[in-house]
Amino acid sequence: MEPINTSKYEKALGNCYLLNNLDKESYNGLLSRFHEEKWPQATCVLNQEKWFHNFYIILSGRVRMYQVDPKSGKEITVFLLAKNDTFDLFCLLDGCEHPVFYESLDSVKVLTAPMADVREWLNKNPQHYTNLLNYAGKQMRMLENFVSDISFIDVPTRIIKLLIRNVKEDSNNLDLIDDLPNKEIANLIGSTRAVVNRHLQKLSKCGAIEISRNHVRIKNISLLQRLLELQKLRNSGQK
Amino acid sequence: MEPINTSKYEKALGNCYLLNNLDKESYNGLLSRFHEEKWPQATCVLNQEKWFHNFYIILSGRVRMYQVDPKSGKEITVFLLAKNDTFDLFCLLDGCEHPVFYESLDSVKVLTAPMADVREWLNKNPQHYTNLLNYAGKQMRMLENFVSDISFIDVPTRIIKLLIRNVKEDSNNLDLIDDLPNKEIANLIGSTRAVVNRHLQKLSKCGAIEISRNHVRIKNISLLQRLLELQKLRNSGQK
DNA sequence: GAATTTGTGCTACTTAAGTAGCATTATTTG
C-alpha cells in the first residue's frame, strides 16, 4: 500500500469539512495516512467491525447509513452520504462501536485510513478539532429534524419536503435522489414502499412530478411548494 | 456579578463531561467565566436568542429541550437534561442559532457563561476538545436511536423501553421520570396523552406498574422485561 | 372554602398508515 499522492486530491476534497483551512503540513500529515479504495455498486458490507477500525472520506458516489429493525426487517436510512462526507462519524467522535449498516448506492470511491490514525492525528493537531465540531453540529441538527419530522408530519408532506430539499436551485433537477426506487425513498422518510407509491401517484396525477422506473422528475416545483404550504396551514385551527 | 468560588463546584460538577481531566489551571480558567443562576419550576424561556448567546451547565433540577409543531401544537421532548448536562450543545458545536425550546421541570440551578466565552476558552485550550467530542457522540447516538425507535417500534413498546431505561439498578425506582404527567411521557416518546394513558392502564392492569396522579411506579421490573422480549419476538416470522 | 386549573380514565369514532396480494412491465442474467 503505497503512500497516496496528496496533491491529487486537493481539488476533489476542497469542500471536505475535515480539511478546511489546513496548512500544507497538516494537510499532508493527515492525507498521507489515507489510501484510495473502490467499491462496486450496491455493496453492503456486513462486517460492522470495519467502521470501528477504519475511517472513510467519500470521493465519489453515494453511501447510505441505515438501521434495520430485526423484528420486521424494515429499514431506515439515517444519512445519505455523498462526496466529501465521512464515516463513521460516531466512532470518530467517541471511539465506541456503532451498530449500523452502510451500503453503496453507486460505484463508490473513498479514501480510507485506520480510525486510530485519524484519531491520533486529531490528538496531535487539536487546533483542527473545530472542523469536526462544526460537522458534528450539522449532523445533529439533521437528526433532530428527522425526529421531529417523523413525529409531526404525515407521509405525503415528508415526501414533498424530501423532494424540495433535494432540487438543485438552478436546474430543478433532483440531486442525489432522482434515481431511487420507491423502496429507497420510503427508507429515507421512514415509511414503506406501498405507501410512498400511493402518494407519489397522487403527486404525479396533479402534475407536480413525473415518475418512471427508478426515477422521479420534478415537473412543477412551485406547485410542490404550494402543496407544502397548504399542508402547514391545514388543521392549524387546532389548539 | 462577582467571580464564582470555583472550588465550591468541584464536587457538584465532578461528572460533567466538559470538566473531565482538566488540570487545575484550565479548570479555574473555564469555571471563572461562569456564574450561578436559579430558575423557578415550569419556566419556559421563550426567547430563543438566549441559547445562542449563553451556555448553561445544570447543577440541579431537570430541563427539557423540545420542539413544537406549529401546525398542531404537538410537542416532542428531544432531550431531558439533568445534572451535569449542558445546553445548548448545538450552538456550542457550530456557532449557529438553534430554534428549539427549553423548559424547567423543577426548580433549577445552573452555571452560565456567555457562549462566546466558552467558545473562546475551547479555542485557547484545544486539548480539551476531546471531552466535547465524546459528549457530542453520545448525544448523536441518542438522537439516532430516537429516530429508529419512532420509526420501528409501536407506542406500548416505546413506553416499556422508556421505563426500563430509567429504572435505577439498585432500587427499582424510576429516576428522572417518576413524577411526570401522562402528557410529558407522551412528549418523551412522540405520542399523545390519550394513547399513552391507554397503554399505561394496560401495564397497570397486568401488574407491571402502579399509577397515580403525576406518578408511575415500577411494580414488577422483570415482567416489563419479559413484555419487551415478547414484543421483539412477535411478527419476527415476517420477511 | 369556592372556584379554577390540572390530570386522569374512559367511550366512541376517524383516519392515515401499513399489510397482503397480484398482475404488469422493465431490466438483468445466464
Next chain:
DNA sequence: CAAATAATGCTACTTAAGTAGCACAAATTC
C-alpha cells in the same frame, strides 16, 4: 432469447394511533 429478478401500480383489507369529548378527582389559587 428465455428465465429470473426488480420495480411498479393497483385493490382490498387491517390496525394502531390519534381525536373528540366528557365525567370525575386532585391540586392549586384566590
